[in-house]
Amino acid sequence: MNLNALARKAAKGPAPSAYGGSMEVEDMVRFTRVHGAAGADEIERLCAQHGWLSNGLLADGTRVVPFARWAQACVAFGRGGVAGLRPLLADPELASFAIAVLDDVKTFESVQALLGFCAAANWQSSDATHAEWQALSALNLMLSLDDGVKVDQAVMDELLRVVVKAYEAAPRPFLKSLCLWTVRGAPTVQALAWLQQLEVAEADVEGARATAAKSVKRRLSPNYKAPDAKARRQIQRARAADV
Template identity: 75%
Template sequence: MEVEDMLRFALVHGAAGADEIDRLCAQHGWLRNGLLPDGTRVVPFACWAQTCAAYGRGGVAALRTLLADPDLASFAIAVLEEVKTVQSVQALLGFCDAATWQSPDATHAEWKALSALNLLLSLDDGVQVDAAAMGDVLRVVVKAFDTTAQPFLKRLCLYAARGAPTAQTLAWLQQLDVPEAEVKAEAEAQAARAVAIKSIKRRLSPTYKAPDAKAKRQIQRARAADL
């Protein structure tokens, strides 16, 4: 059993899939903390099972509830990233809107949520959202960027800005000063900003055409082949 298999099963089979996931969890005694008696770490399948089953029965609305649980928020974020819908983006934006961005840990739930938004919105085959959602993305990115002192998290913010390809985002990036204490960190920040500016300019161009469903599948197959 792989986590990806469980995710796909819940996405495809809904409530029936949730019942089967619950049955397997009980049958095999999956753990919540992922810690065996001898101290060995394993995948916390019980948390994944609870999250996937919640989605199978209640969709994105059920995952919104789990986002409020510190023990399950990261699992809910991972499932929302796989759902790839406007509704999952809205749930992640709601979570990010309430974030403080104080943690320096990239594995903290709030940074995982921003990373998920980056993956869902910043690529050509990503989820298409309206202008209001793009405004929310920019607001979240600016707050996170201004709050964190960690160079690698600031770079994540810059990359995530691509998910809001608007004139306002472009203006923010172009006027942004990104000095870092170390030369390498500053070069990396400037490179991330350049990538974001280039992406947004391209998507704002009158000649840009978002890929249709067929083109998206081709992009996804090409990306999978590169992994």
Template identity: 65%
Template structure:
């Protein structure tokens, strides 16, 4: 079983999936840690199982407490990204609201959450959200951009702001004095925000969204 299969299983079968995941975890002795004593790296399936079982029993709401657990937060973030719903977006934004953005490491949970929001909201197959949620995203992006001094992470902020195609977001990017290293990301954000906020922009239908998803998966 892959992690992706486990997530899909939990989403489709709910509590029954949670019981089966936990049974498999016990039967096969899945591990909590990804590094064995001899230095071998393995998939920490027990952590994934814990998060997926919670998703099966309680949906996105059951994952929110796990975002406050240092041992589970990155697993919960990854699952929320895969759920692709307005609820999962709001859970990730709630996590970002309390982030300090101090880590220079892109694999830190704060930046993982922002990267997940970028994937959920910045493309033509974006999860549909209300303007108030876009405003929350913009606040998180502005704070993260101001705190970090790492060019790659500043670029991530500019990629993520594309998910908030509002006048306020466009105004922020227009007035931004960005380092030369992130100017390409700034130009990309401007282009995307102008396109997606235009009255002529049409949201893709379900079939078109699936096509976008397949293309992105093939390009990954």
């Protein structure tokens, strides 16, 4: 998408321009990834021109997309890459937007940024949409599938440490299951041993544990071959077609 196309989407559509027009969040994120600093400048200009909102909850109770928050995250990434998003992770009002952009970027550097955020989390919130759980969910999506981001042993060891801490603190069964799904991204002997020794009472959590153990064991097998670039593209296309 070029600069003019994004501007047209922002200005026209079923929604008022202050609510983004016909633009989607994905349009803004991908636009920034393609155009970098120039894209960041254009998004900043459009935000000021149309008065995009920072608060997604209007006075009458209506919910809208807070495009101004998304713009801040996209501008930070466009100008500074993953490093530009790290300061936003420390801001409770912007962390979720930064995490979503990092999830979309799907690089080794974005995995490291999310892991660093998770390493400092206390995992006390029972809300699955809280930033710390959102970050863990992003790591699950980025690392747990065969076509996930390629990482080294150090990242897998850190992911296991994060998951164990989160699992032990998780206040809800669903969040414990999320931890177990995420540990699939650390296919190591240590992760498999941890999964195998866990004693789980809840049926859903036990199901997640069994699934994770099976996945880690499969990826540890000497017969396992990670998909090459062509196979990864085929997997991603098939997944996109199912959405």
